[in-house]
Amino acid sequence: MQLELPDRDYMFPGHVACPGCGAAVAMRFLLKALGEKTVMVIPACCWSIIAGAYPQSTLKIPVLHTAFETGGAVASGVRAALDMRGDTQTTVVAWAGDGGTFDIGFQALSGAVERNEDFIYVCYDNEAYMNTGIQRSSSTPYGAWTTTTPGRDWKKMRKKNIVEALVAHRIPYAATASIAYPEDLFRKVAKAKAIKGARFLHIFASCPTGWRIPSEISVKIARMAVQTNIFPLYEVEDGLRYTINFFPKGYLVKEYFRLQGRFKHLSEQDLDQIQTMVEEDWKLLRHKAGMS
Amino acid sequence: MKNSTPPFVAHSFRTTEGNKTGSWRFLRPRYDEKTAPCAAACPAGEDIARIEMLTSQGLFKEAWETILMENPLPAVCGRVCLRPCESRCNRREFDEAIAIRAIERFLADTASRDELKPSLERFASRKQRIAVVGAGPSGLAAAFFLSRLGYGCDLFESAPEPGGVLRYGIPSYRLPAAILAAEIEQVAGSGFRLYCEKPVTKALFEQIGNDYDAVFLGCGRSRSVGLLIEGEEPGEVEDGFEFLRRINRGESPAFSNAQVAIIGGGNTAVDAARTVLRLGGKPVLIYRRRREDMPAFEEEISMALEEGVRLLELWTPLRMERKEGRYLLTLQQMRAFDTAPGQKSRVEPAEPRSTMELSVIHILKAVGLEAAEEWQNPPENSEKILRLSDSVLVRSPSIVIHGGDLASRIRSVSHAVASGKEAAIALDILFQKGPDEVLPGLESCRVGNGPALSLEMYMRGPRCARNPHVVVFDEINRDHFQFAARLVQPRLLAEERSRGFAEIDLRISAGLAMKEAERCFNCGLCNQCDNCRLYCPDLAVVRQTDSSARSIDYDYCKGCGICVVECPRNAMSLEKESAPRAQR
Ligand SMILES: Cc1ncc(C[n+]2csc(CCOP(=O)(O)OP(=O)(O)O)c2C)c(N)n1
Ligand code: SF4
Ligand code: SF4
Ligand SMILES: [Mg+2]
Numbered sequence: 001m002q003l004e005l006p007d008r009d010y011m012f013p014g015h016v017a018c019p020g021c022g023a024a025v026a027m028r029f030l031l032k033a034l035g036e037k038t039v040m041v042i043p044a045c046c047w048s049i050i051a052g053a054y055p056q057s058t059l060k061i062p063v064l065h066t067a068f069e070t071g072g073a074v075a076s077g078v079r080a081a082l083d084m085r086g087d088t089q090t091t092v093v094a095w096a097g098d099g100g101t102f103d104i105g106f107q108a109l110s111g112a113v114e115r116n117e118d119f120i121y122v123c124y125d126n127e128a129y130m131n132t133g134i135q136r137s138s139s140t141p142y143g144a145w146t147t148t149t150p151g152r153d154w155k156k157m158r159k160k161n162i163v164e165a166l167v168a169h170r171i172p173y174a175a176t177a178s179i180a181y182p183e184d185l186f187r188k189v190a191k192a193k194a195i196k197g198a199r200f201l202h203i204f205a206s207c208p209t210g211w212r213i214p215s216e217i218s219v220k221i222a223r224m225a226v227q228t229n230i231f232p233l234y235e236v237e238d239g240l241r242y243t244i245n246f247f248p249k250g251y252l253v254k255e256y257f258r259l260q261g262r263f264k265h266l267s268e269q270d271l272d273q274i275q276t277m278v279e280e281d282w283k284l285l286r287h288k289a290g291m292s
Numbered sequence: 293m294k295n296s297t298p299p300f301v302a303h304s305f306r307t308t309e310g311n312k313t314g315s316w317r318f319l320r321p322r323y324d325e326k327t328a329p330c331a332a333a334c335p336a337g338e339d340i341a342r343i344e345m346l347t348s349q350g351l352f353k354e355a356w357e358t359i360l361m362e363n364p365l366p367a368v369c370g371r372v373c374l375r376p377c378e379s380r381c382n383r384r385e386f387d388e389a390i391a392i393r394a395i396e397r398f399l400a401d402t403a404s405r406d407e408l409k410p411s412l413e414r415f416a417s418r419k420q421r422i423a424v425v426g427a428g429p430s431g432l433a434a435a436f437f438l439s440r441l442g443y444g445c446d447l448f449e450s451a452p453e454p455g456g457v458l459r460y461g462i463p464s465y466r467l468p469a470a471i472l473a474a475e476i477e478q479v480a481g482s483g484f485r486l487y488c489e490k491p492v493t494k495a496l497f498e499q500i501g502n503d504y505d506a507v508f509l510g511c512g513r514s515r516s517v518g519l520l521i522e523g524e525e526p527g528e529v530e531d532g533f534e535f536l537r538r539i540n541r542g543e544s545p546a547f548s549n550a551q552v553a554i555i556g557g558g559n560t561a562v563d564a565a566r567t568v569l570r571l572g573g574k575p576v577l578i579y580r581r582r583r584e585d586m587p588a589f590e591e592e593i594s595m596a597l598e599e600g601v602r603l604l605e606l607w608t609p610l611r612m613e614r615k616e617g618r619y620l621l622t623l624q625q626m627r628a629f630d631t632a633p634g635q636k637s638r639v640e641p642a643e644p645r646s647t648m649e650l651s652v653i654h655i656l657k658a659v660g661l662e663a664a665e666e667w668q669n670p671p672e673n674s675e676k677i678l679r680l681s682d683s684v685l686v687r688s689p690s691i692v693i694h695g696g697d698l699a700s701r702i703r704s705v706s707h708a709v710a711s712g713k714e715a716a717i718a719l720d721i722l723f724q725k726g727p728d729e730v731l732p733g734l735e736s737c738r739v740g741n742g743p744a745l746s747l748e749m750y751m752r753g754p755r756c757a758r759n760p761h762v763v764v765f766d767e768i769n770r771d772h773f774q775f776a777a778r779l780v781q782p783r784l785l786a787e788e789r790s791r792g793f794a795e796i797d798l799r800i801s802a803g804l805a806m807k808e809a810e811r812c813f814n815c816g817l818c819n820q821c822d823n824c825r826l827y828c829p830d831l832a833v834v835r836q837t838d839s840s841a842r843s844i845d846y847d848y849c850k851g852c853g854i855c856v857v858e859c860p861r862n863a864m865s866l867e868k869e870s871a872p873r874a875q876r
Contacts, residue, residue, distance in 0.1 A: 013848035014308035020852035024829035057304035216853025
């Protein structure tokens, strides 16, 4: 019954992520799939801390900590440097949060993808600026409480669709993945690794602290996001070919929202409206995948 | 470019292993295997989750031995057990129950075909010797378990061949004689001595009471309950059980297409009806209540009807007359009342009164059996008797345990096995620790919330550590399972069945058995799926290099609890951290 996944880990215990951190699980999985010949660029985010304070590092691969807005640019530079040394084997990865991707790092990312730089950009999405204390980002979903969308001022804008923004660049490969679907995630990482040019992975990574959930349901909640179609699993090749990887059995978004403190203020009507929005998005995605 | 100095970059050189993040923990996950509902429902307390796990891995011998640990008769129970396990299977609430009985039969048949010899744990020899009376399922089980507990046993059977009700009361289309014989031979390998054609009379019983340290009485019930119909001469109407015994001994009366009435609604009645059909008669089954009230297995009833047995529900015989070598049976129509769902209805004559007449060449009655002789029944309450779940222990004048159908709560083969096991364990406790320890000793080896007992737990085997908590459906993480249809038991067609006594249920292949076993959730049992290790954000679940077992590294485990939630089968628990923190 065991899943067929690589056994080796490229991470040490003793890192300082919160208990139940989805981003820690995401990193574990990514590196299992990529292996040792990987260089990673981490702009400011929770992972800058998780990796350990100087002189510690929790990863068994080289990591460059860089400025918040520079993930795409630094990764381009690292790739160029490796190329100059004739190293084409090593995979370069930019690993950034949603704030560092959707917001402040977006221009560097967009530029790199436009130039079709040869690296994998991974956004681990915990739907807010968690490291600095749960501020909303353009990835924060409609309806969420954050410290900058408090009380009745909960976020009333939709989450930015980052994969579509990258698809608009005709990126060779873009995919969503979730810590709750390790096999799908591994397959996508392996596929991305084999492609040359810019690649983008959007990994849904729960945050017990910022989402106000008990840590033990961290993976379960990520799975529910997929089961409810809030975070569909799909991939896009060459900015054209859409493949949906998982077809849920019609769980209601309510079930997902009910378990999280960050949504506890929402009324039944709000939830109904969110259900409608999720269905709209799903319909659109199916349409793009040629399924309607 | 060449001579330029690279800019200074701070360079980490140490891992994070020095951070003992276990000190953050306020919840503590741990491995905590629990009890599956099927095991708790199995009268023999079989470790079903483990049997299914081993079967799914193709470890058929180990799976078979796991059954034998608790039940010496898997080829029999794999065919005729009423499978209380399946009706409690957690998988029922997901799609359909696991075909536990079919897998049990597969394992027993495979072991027999491959002539496997089980290696079962046993205790060192004890000095006490025990006599077992009756080689039916309870006697065989008692002798088997007593032998494994180290006792010398002599088993006395009155019939020419062992098996009791299994040999003589169950038609071969459900339990072929050769299968039974092979299984009994296997059981006898546990070391007891079997004496057939050795009826135990009251006098002999008293004598063996003196010659042996204890006697197990598993003589079953074989005397038909009187209940005369108006117009019936005593002894005139044959008992269904007696009839089945005749047929199983080799007689084959021809009924040449004539009607035969069978009165009753239990398995014996249904078996007798189906036997009549196979002998060329036209069986009419007469039952005073409704079909859903019949104690016979529903599946057997529907197969009987498919084969051509006619069922008259809500009719009862009023009188019988002899007419030109036949019988004229007058039946009265009944009406059911008090018909709460799931409960046996009560009946009374229908109003207005209505009767019908039935001309038959033979009448069979299967309305219940009692002990052949009064002394076989357990005595009424007295100080020196101990009423256990499926047996009665009498300590004076000599030590006697009444078991099997004489003492069980429910008369079934698996309850007979339970009874034999209970008796064996009770006697061992009595001999080794004394009478006051019997009840607490039995309590300590109950499976889940009982009443089933486990020999493995009694012998302190590895699975005795399992938590008695019975896993419920909501404790299964269904996200890790996919729907899969239950095995469809291959069967002879109705036409093929009614032509003879060939076994109805056909063999299943190893592939099918493994596929079916893989559907099992393995409730409460770690099946090494590795989910706990896979999802741990802190790399704190470690797999031992020498074995496939896992442990939690509490130096680093922050107590997030993901492992416990992602364990598909509730083989872990999450508790408040209470012990003082190891590190700070
Ligand atoms: C230019 C700049 N502005 C602000 C910060 C402070 N800062 C560090 S991490 C962070 C939030 C990062 O959010 P996200 O990218 O979503 O990652 P997360 O912390 O949620 O993992 C911020 C605002 C900074 N390091 N640099
Ligand atoms: S799923 Fe398996 S372990 Fe669970 S109750 Fe059913 S047979 Fe038993
Ligand atoms: S998750 Fe799998 S390996 Fe871990 S305890 Fe549960 S069954 Fe065993
Ligand atoms: Mg974030």
